[in-house]
Amino acid sequence: MTLQAIKYENGTLEVLDQLLLPKESKYIPILGVEDGWKVINKMQVRGAPAIAIVGCLSLAVEISKEEFEKKKALRREVEGKLNYLISARPTAVNMKQAADHLISYINSLDNDESVSAQEMQARFVAAIEAMLEKDISDNRSIGEFGAKAILNNVTDGEQVRILTHCNTGSLATAYFGTALGVVRCLHSASRLENCYFTETRPYNQGARLTAYELVHDKIPSTLVCDSTVAYLMKTAQINAVVVGADRVAANGDTANKIGTYQIAVVAKHHEVPFYVAAPLTSIDFNVNTGDNIVIEERPQVEMTHINNIRIASPGVTCWNPAFDVTPARLITGIITEKGVFRPSELSTLQSQLQDHKNS
Numbered sequence: 473m474t475l476q477a478i479k480y481e482n483g484t485l486e487v488l489d490q491l492l493l494p495k496e497s498k499y500i501p502i503l504g505v506e507d508g509w510k511v512i513n514k515m516q517v518r519g520a521p522a523i524a525i526v527g528c529l530s531l532a533v534e535i536s537k538e539e540f541e542k543k544k545a546l547r548r549e550v551e552g553k554l555n556y557l558i559s560a561r562p563t564a565v566n567m568k569q570a571a572d573h574l575i576s577y578i579n580s581l582d583n584d585e586s587v588s589a590q591e592m593q594a595r596f597v598a599a600i601e602a603m604l605e606k607d608i609s610d611n612r613s614i615g616e617f618g619a620k621a622i623l624n625n626v627t628d629g630e631q632v633r634i635l636t637h638c639n640t641g642s643l644a645t646a647y648f649g650t651a652l653g654v655v656r657c658l659h660s661a662s663r664l665e666n667c668y669f670t671e672t673r674p675y676n677q678g679a680r681l682t683a684y685e686l687v688h689d690k691i692p693s694t695l696v697c698d699s700t701v702a703y704l705m706k707t708a709q710i711n712a713v714v715v716g717a718d719r720v721a722a723n724g725d726t727a728n729k730i731g732t733y734q735i736a737v738v739a740k741h742h743e744v745p746f747y748v749a750a751p752l753t754s755i756d757f758n759v760n761t762g763d764n765i766v767i768e769e770r771p772q773v774e775m776t777h778i779n780n781i782r783i784a785s786p787g788v789t790c791w792n793p794a795f796d797v798t799p800a801r802l803i804t805g806i807i808t809e810k811g812v813f814r815p816s817e818l819s820t821l822q823s824q825l826q827d828h829k830n831s
C-alpha cells in the first residue's frame with residue numbers, strides 16, 4: 473500500500489509530514505483544530521482534497537473529546553472552527569465546500585427536536601468520517617472516467633504517454649488520487665506506456681511526492697524539469713496531459729499548482745488534449761471566472777532555500793504565487809466522479825446537481 477497522508481481511527485488522527493518526504497516518513501499527531509490549521513498552513517499536508525479531509529477530521533478529533541449539554545453550543549463551536557480552518561490556505565475550495573456542507577448539516581440537526589445533543593455530536597462526527605470513504609470512491613470513479621476518455625482518442629490496444637504536474641495521488645487525497653488516479657487506472661489496464669511528470673518547483677511535489685508514489689507502485693515514469701515540457705511535447709508524442717485542480721470556476725477556468733497554465737498553453741500549441749481531474753467539491757459555482765479566484769502567495773524562503781540550504785543569491789527579491797489559473801478555452805475536459813465535462817457543460821451540470829439536491 474502507498475504511504476497514506478492521513479491515518480484516522482476512532483477519534484485519533486495522524487498526518488504524514490510531507491515536508492520531510494522522501495527522506496523521512498514521520499507522522500504528526502493532530503490533537504485538534506489548531507494542529508489541523510498549522511499542518512495545512514505549513515504544507516505538511518497539502519493537496520486540495522487532503523486539506524479538506526484533514527481540516528474536518530481535526531474538528532472531529534476536537535469535538536469527540538468534549539461534552540455538550542446544549543445543541544446550540546455545539547453548533548456555534550463547529551461553525552467558528554470550520555470558518556477558522558478555511559483561512560489556513562485560500563485557493564483550494566474543498567475545505568470551504570466541506571465547511572458549507574457541514575454547517576448546513578449541523579443546522580439541520582440543531583433544528584430537529586428529536587435529536588439530542590449527544591446524538592447530534594455523534595452524527596456530526598460520523599458525517600466527517602464518511603468523507604474519507606467518499607473521497608476514495610470518488611477518486612476511483614475519476615480514474616476510470618479519465619482513463620476511458622483518454623483511451624477513446626487512441627487505437628485499440630495502443631499504450632499511452634501521459635504528462636502530469638504536481639502531486640495529485642494518495643498523498644494529496646484520502647487515497648488513490650485524482651489525476652494520478654487516472655494514471656493508476658491506465659497502468660492497471662496495461663495501457664500506460666509512460667507517465668512523465670514535472671519536478672514542480674519550488675516545493676517539488678513532483679520530484680519528491682509523485683516520484684515516490686510512482687516508484688512505489690512500479691508505474692513506468694520519467695521525471696522532467698518544469699522547463700522541459702515544451703521540448704517533451706515536441707519529441708515524445710504525449711497523448712494527454714492530466715492535472716488536478718484547487719478550484720474550478722463556473723466557466724471552467726481552473727486554478728491549480730503554479731506552472732499548470734504554461735503546460736496548457738504548450739499542450740494547445742502541440743494539439744495535445746489537456747484534462748483537469750477533480751472531484752465535484754473542487755468546482756466553485758459561486759465564482760464565475762478564474763479572475764475571481766484568490767491566488768495564495770507563499771514565503772520567499774520556499775524559493776531561495778531547499779532543505780534549509782540557500783540556493784539563491786542573498787538579497788534577491790522573489791515572487792512566489794503557489795497557483796495559476798488555466799483559462800477554460802485551453803481545457804479539453806474536466807474529469808469528475810460523475811463523468812467528463814467540457815468547461816462549457818459545467819452550467820448544465822450545476823442545474824442537474826441542484827435538481828438532484830431538491831428532489
Ligand code: MRU
Pocket residue numbers: 518519520521564637638639640641644645649650651677715716717718728729730794
Ligand atoms: O500547494 P499544493 O501542494 O497543495 O497544491 C496541490 C495542487 O495544486 C494539486 O494539483 C491540487 O490540489 C489537486 S490534489 C488532488
